[in-house]
Amino acid sequence: MTAQPTPKGAWKITFLLFLFMLVNFADKIVVGLAGVPIMTELKLEPEQFGLLGSSFFFLFSISAIVVGFIVNRIATRWVLLVLAAIWALAQFPMVGTVSFTTLLICRVILGAGEGPAASVAVHAIYKWFPDEKRTLPTAILAQGSAFGVILAVPALNWVIVNHSWHYAFGALGVVGLMWVAAWLVMGKEGPLVQTVAMAEADPRIPYLQLLTSRTFIGSCAAAFGAYWALSLGLTWFTPFIIKGLGFSQNDAGLISILPWVFGATIVLLTGWISQVLMARGMSTRGARGVLGSVPLIVGGLILATLAYVDHAGLRIAVLVIGTGLSGSIYVVCPPMLSEFTPVSQRGAVIAIFGAIYTLAGIVAPAVMGSVIQHAGGLLEGYMTGFTINAVVMVVSGLLGLLLLWPNTERARLMTQVGQPKFA
Template sequence: MTTPPAPKGAWRITFLLFLLMLVNFADKIVVGLAGVPIMTELKLEPEQFGLLGSAFFFLFSIAAIVVGFLVNRIATRWVLLVLAVIWALAQFPMVGTVSFSTLLICRVILGAGEGPAGSVAVHAIYKWFPDEKRTLPTAVLSQGSAFGVILAVPALNWVIVNYSWHYAFGALGVVGLVWVAAWLILGEEGPLVETAVTAEAEPRIPYVQLLTSRTFIGCCAATFGAYWALSLGLTWFTPFIVKGLGFSQQDAGWISILPWVFGAVVVLLTGWTSQVLMARGVSTRGARGVLGAVPLIVGGSILAVIPHIEGAALQIALLVAGSGLCGSIYVVCAPMLGEFTPVSQRGAVISIYGAIYTLAGILAPAVMGSVIQRASGLLDGYMTGFTINAVILIVSGLLGLLLLWPDSERARLTGDARQPKFA
């Protein structure tokens, strides 16, 4: 059967949503990038800074679930617009003198606004691409996170070094408002949803069946491990480079780009490889499930080596490789869930998935901060934290290998192993 082409304008919307995720991750990384100046100015202990990193995720999951159900009924165009306005406005209070409490509250508000973003953006993308063509645009969308760091880190770090970390937050607020204006002019709702949602024959599956399916559980477990690594990177990578390894703030800004450059290559290669494998008849179990889970095991194994080797350059290289490999799972899980979830329920299911795996964002920064504060030495604390991360990654990858069977899930839930019933 010939795959239908993507509607006109699909890649324009993909690019706009790529920019949205770029802003999203620039907002996330700024606290970690400015970690040492913030801790110095506000006189924060490692546990307090870990709490600040975790605060971003306090309402992240709740907001993702609530908005996930809303986008089943409200156009994603307007939902994304409101979310982006919240992000922008939440940055401006940090421009002036700020207390730890104010910074904490603003990060909580920002997290509530950004929590639904990834899932809603994926849901919006899927209104423009048929199932067989979703992996690559999903990979492009996820690259907004990498490029948000790659492009933003040098610029934000320059502001931090030459002016103040306060102005870095203000710059992000301005950039967020620019995206809002662009989306208001150019953003559209995808046409594929119209036929899917209005089709009376479209079956609905009880949410309890969707959310207890082994592939849904496998996606949550596997991506939880990947997000643990990502959350540590967002909050603790730059402080590790500066305080743990002794680099300057200026040098650390450039080094902080490396995991995201490597991760960008991994993600794009995963998206391309997945679509090539599917075009050659490989099942989605292999082309999506195995392809996403195995790198977690490899990445965790690499991180486990870091405490046992010496030399800052080699430690950074292993940290970059181990954490960068985790990106594969983000590319494949949303398309796997889309294989067996009806369109009218897909926004909620993908959002609930996102809400569950991002719980790692609450735990990882706080655990690292607690471990560092209680360790006999600063570097020992970081190494213990990386070991914990390695174990979590390996376990999550093994669970992914065991549970990710999207094609079998589709057959079980819909009774059709040959064709997906849902757009």
């Protein structure tokens, strides 16, 4: 078959969705960045702050699944618009005097709005790129998360240090509304949608078969470990730098950029290497499955050495490199799932995948908070928490390495449901 050309305007939409994910992760990071001032003002114990970090994910998965089925029928353009508007409006209550309960509720609402974001954005961008050209735009989309932190952290930290953490939330609300206005004017639906002829050639596979396939399970397991690291980074990295290692809020703001700079590099390299390997004839088992799983295992092993390092700078380096390597898995999982999922079911499958692996966001911050509060000392608590993170990463990476076989999944699934194999 002749490869499909990339439609005109695809890279403009990619850039807008990159900005969408940038705002998305700036919203996520603000609580961790302002963690010490928030804990001080609201007099929160570590377990309470861990609960605050986890609260963002209370409705995250449920919302992701519901909206995932909605985007099978409604244009992603309008769904993205509504989601971004929810994010923006959820920030403004924090501008004034706020209680812990109000902050908690707003984070739950924000999480409900952001839960479907990544999967809907991926589904939207796949309407602009054929399968063999999707890994790089997926990597660029993932960079929105890194740059959301890289660009937002210095700006938000300046607001926190010189004004108040309350105004940092307000600034994010204003930026969110700016993206809504831009998307309303320039956002479009991709032309690579399923036609009647495509639907006839792409028969429906029962969701039970899709969701119990080894590649789907492997993707969820591997991404769960990576997201455990990411959610700890969002909630606990800056407090660790300040309270665990003794840096100031101002210095911690600059240091907090490092994991995201390194992670951005890893994600872009993964996307580029994956497409190069596929262009040279490597199967997607190697160019996607192995390429995403191995860095996760290596990162976990590096992170496991954190408790045995004494120097503050080396501890930061170990934490940055260990957790940053896990980002490879985010680039390869959605393309792997799209390899064997019919287009009419892709939005829901990618959303369910996102809903499952982001459950780590509920567990990880709360576990860290509990470990810190009940440890013999503050630093000991952090070390134990990050060691747990390392174990989760290694186990999830090994499961990914064992289960990710996207190149043979389609044929196997079609045989199970009694359909002829596709070439």
